[in-house]
Amino acid sequence: MYTQPENxxxxxxxxxxxLAKMKAAGGKIACLTAYDASFAALLDTAGVxxxxxxxxxxxxxxxxxxxxxxxxxxxxxxxxxVQRGLQRAFFVxxxxxxxxxxxxxxxxxxxxxMQEGGAQMVKxxxxxxxxxxxxxxxxxxxxxxxxxxxxxxxxxxLGGFKVQGRGEAAGRQMLEDALLLEQAGADIILLELxxxxxxxxxxxxxxxxxxxxxxxxxxxxxxxxxYDMLDITPGRRPKFVRNFMAGAASPRAAVESYVxxxxxxxYPAPEHCFD
Ligand code: KIV
Numbered sequence: 001m002y003t004q005p006e007n008x009x010x011x012x013x014x015x016x017x018x019l020a021k022m023k024a025a026g027g028k029i030a031c032l033t034a035y036d037a038s039f040a041a042l043l044d045t046a047g048v049x050x051x052x053x054x055x056x057x058x059x060x061x062x063x064x065x066x067x068x069x070x071x072x073x074x075x076x077x078x079x080x081x082v083q084r085g086l087q088r089a090f091f092v093x094x095x096x097x098x099x100x101x102x103x104x105x106x107x108x109x110x111x112x113x114m115q116e117g118g119a120q121m122v123k124x125x126x127x128x129x130x131x132x133x134x135x136x137x138x139x140x141x142x143x144x145x146x147x148x149x150x151x152x153x154x155x156x157x158l159g160g161f162k163v164q165g166r167g168e169a170a171g172r173q174m175l176e177d178a179l180l181l182e183q184a185g186a187d188i189i190l191l192e193l194x195x196x197x198x199x200x201x202x203x204x205x206x207x208x209x210x211x212x213x214x215x216x217x218x219x220x221x222x223x224x225x226x227y228d229m230l231d232i233t234p235g236r237r238p239k240f241v242r243n244f245m246a247g248a249a250s251p252r253a254a255v256e257s258y259v260x261x262x263x264x265x266x267y268p269a270p271e272h273c274f275d
Pocket of ligand 1: 052055056057094147190192213223224225
């Protein structure tokens with residue numbers, strides 16, 4: 001409570017190049033969400049490689065049923081808090097619902113997240129249709145993570161939170177989208193709720209790091225919502241989430257155990273995966 005994150009010793013900041021090297025070396029990238037400075041500092045010093053201010057803050061911080069109500073001002077506010085806690089971890093911030101519906105709007109909002117919020121990269125929920133936007137951001141020097149598979153901002157179109165990419169046509173479409181977005185300049189692909197075999201194929205065919213959530217073990221890294229893996233989120237725990245607080249002496253120990261489990265490949269286990 002009394003530690004000033006700014007006063008900790010300077011640690012080398014992870015870059016996109018460092019994450020790409022981890023993929024090339026077959027290492028696993030451990031990622032988590034954070035929404036405030038104290039948890040950000042805990043994650044950073046526990047060895048988390050990438051911290052995301054997810055628009056999941058709409059659910060776990062604001063108590064909404066979906067991420068749709070989250071605004072740009074919300075994202076900027078939480079990014080500023082998280083940035084103060086980070087020294088080493090690569091820092092990614094979500095673009096909220098309808099904040100990237102045209103290339104110009106996407107660039108103006110990405111600029112806010114980077115200049116006011118300190119983001120090193122923005123994440124948007126994509127499909128092949130977002131290639132023009134990703135390309136425009138890329139041309140303007142904005143690193144982009146493209147989020148494929150289940151895209152929670154589309155929940156009202158999808159009719160619920162369901163596994164995506166099942167069946168040959170849907171799987172092929174997701175692979176094509178991933179390749180298109182990579183070609184447009186996406187620097188990281190994130191796959192949410194995707195069958196294990198499809199996620200493995202996309203990871204093999206994509207050169208940039210692929211981070212999974214509910215996408216099985218054969219991707220380059222894992223991400224979870226912090227409050228889910230610490231068993232704070234009320235309600236039913238999704239199948240792909242392990243409760244890392246079980247048997248842990250503290251939240252720090254739980255996060256360290258997550259980092260170790262991602263690195264040694266023991267998380268996700270078969271019970272966390274989808275066919
Ligand atoms: O908003 C979020 O926290 C996310 C993760 C679930 C990847 O997008």
